[in-house]
Amino acid sequence: MGRIILTGDRPTGKLHLGHYVGSLRNRVIIQNTWEYDRMFVFIADVQALTDNADNPEKVRQNIIEVALDYLSCGLDPSKVTIFIQSMIPELHEMTQFFSNLVTVQRLQRNPTVKSEMAQRGFHDGAEDDNRRGLPVGFFTYPISQAADICAFKSTTVPVGADQEPMLEQCREIVRSFNTTYAPVLVEPEIYLPANMVCRRLPGTDGKAKMSKSLGNCIYLSDDPKEMEAKVKSMFTDPGHLRVEDPGKVEGNCVFTYLDAFVEPGDFEKFWPDYASLDEVKDHYRRGGLGDMKCKKFLISVLHDRLQPIRERRHFWEQDIPGVYEILRKGSEAAREVAAATLHEMKDAMKINYFDDAALIAEQAAAYKA
Numbered sequence: 410m411g412r413i414i415l416t417g418d419r420p421t422g423k424l425h426l427g428h429y430v431g432s433l434r435n436r437v438i439i440q441n442t443w444e445y446d447r448m449f450v451f452i453a454d455v456q457a458l459t460d461n462a463d464n465p466e467k468v469r470q471n472i473i474e475v476a477l478d479y480l481s482c483g484l485d486p487s488k489v490t491i492f493i494q495s496m497i498p499e500l501h502e503m504t505q506f507f508s509n510l511v512t513v514q515r516l517q518r519n520p521t522v523k524s525e526m527a528q529r530g531f532h533d534g535a536e537d538d539n540r541r542g543l544p545v546g547f548f549t550y551p552i553s554q555a556a557d558i559c560a561f562k563s564t565t566v567p568v569g570a571d572q573e574p575m576l577e578q579c580r581e582i583v584r585s586f587n588t589t590y591a592p593v594l595v596e597p598e599i600y601l602p603a604n605m606v607c608r609r610l611p612g613t614d615g616k617a618k619m620s621k622s623l624g625n626c627i628y629l630s631d632d633p634k635e636m637e638a639k640v641k642s643m644f645t646d647p648g649h650l651r652v653e654d655p656g657k658v659e660g661n662c663v664f665t666y667l668d669a670f671v672e673p674g675d676f677e678k679f680w681p682d683y684a685s686l687d688e689v690k691d692h693y694r695r696g697g698l699g700d701m702k703c704k705k706f707l708i709s710v711l712h713d714r715l716q717p718i719r720e721r722r723h724f725w726e727q728d729i730p731g732v733y734e735i736l737r738k739g740s741e742a743a744r745e746v747a748a749a750t751l752h753e754m755k756d757a758m759k760i761n762y763f764d765d766a767a768l769i770a771e772q773a774a775a776y777k778a
């Protein structure tokens with residue numbers, strides 16, 4: 410069997426450069442250059458609700474933002490099935506069956522869930538203290554995510570490095586299902602960007618990864634002025650006070666972003682004084698190269714990458730009903746695939762009673778007076 414690619418995003422906000430270098434850019438490359446049987450990209454609204462139960466409006470408004478970001482990055486609905494998670498009710502049945510194969514203890518070890526719990530102030534201690542309790546749906550979302558992946562028999566999941574624990578958990582579920590019932594499910598692999606800096610792009614403040622809740626994002630949909638202002642105020646090397654001072658490249662956001670975005674032709678086009686990023690880094694380390702020059706180069710490079718994305722976004726923004734139509738068609742097509750897998754799962758679990766002529770005949774014979 411060939412490759413089946415699947416990935417998705419929670420619709421809790423617009424997508425940013427971290428999403429872009431971590432996964433979106435790869436998806437478009439995969440779409441256009443890989444051999445695969447099928448590719449699915451979906452908007453994980455059910456998962457978004459696991460920690461936004463009180464704010465369905467946020468999820469509702471962000472479906473279109475994420476869909477626009479997908480289309481503007483170059484995902485092509487004629488090649489990729491784009492769909493909305495909640496439109497596939499089969500996923501919930503699968504989640505239920507999978508949840509019997511996973512222990513509470515195993516879920517508690519999932520490091521991504523642990524750090525997300527800490528971020529959101531969810532805690533799983535005694536009921537009687539005043540902290541926020543842990544929603545069951547949130548705690549078990551790795552199981553639901555395994556259903557997302559398994560429903561399409563995905564082999565390859567392009568996501569950020571923080572999703573590796575989810576993939577590990579999914580593979581365990583697949584093995585457990587296949588040995589307990591019958592080998593119908595497929596173990597997926599994560600697909601990460603080769604370039605290490607792309608796996609976890611820091612925010613413009615140089616702190617943790619780029620994330621909406623930290624307010625350190627450059628969004629794909631930022632206009633050129635917003636993007637420029639954010640780059641200009643970016644964290645660099647706090648020890649690099651005067652241009653002549655030697656500067657540090659490690660931990661310097663501008664260089665991290667250059668590592669993530671620069672392509673071979675960029676120097677010739679935007680900064681012919683240098684032939685490669687290594688030359689720029691050497692000069693910066695020696696001293697004599699100012700932050701602003703580096704930032705200007707980064708701005709040119711980002712403009713060049715983002716401009717086609719902005720143009721495509723503008724095009725699709727003028728056809729919102731058309732975008733929903735793409736999602737509707739994609740959801741219908743995806744549902745057929747998920748329903749077929751669920752059918753196989755139920756056969757394997759032998760809970761297909763009405764189709765089980767042998768069972769009915771055997772019991773009929775046993776009870777015959």
Ligand code: TRP
Nearest residue numbers: 416417418419453456554557568
């Ligand atoms: N957990 C992913 C995120 O936070 C979204 C997601 C849900 C996903 N289900 C998935 C990603 C299945 C890949 C495969 O971005």
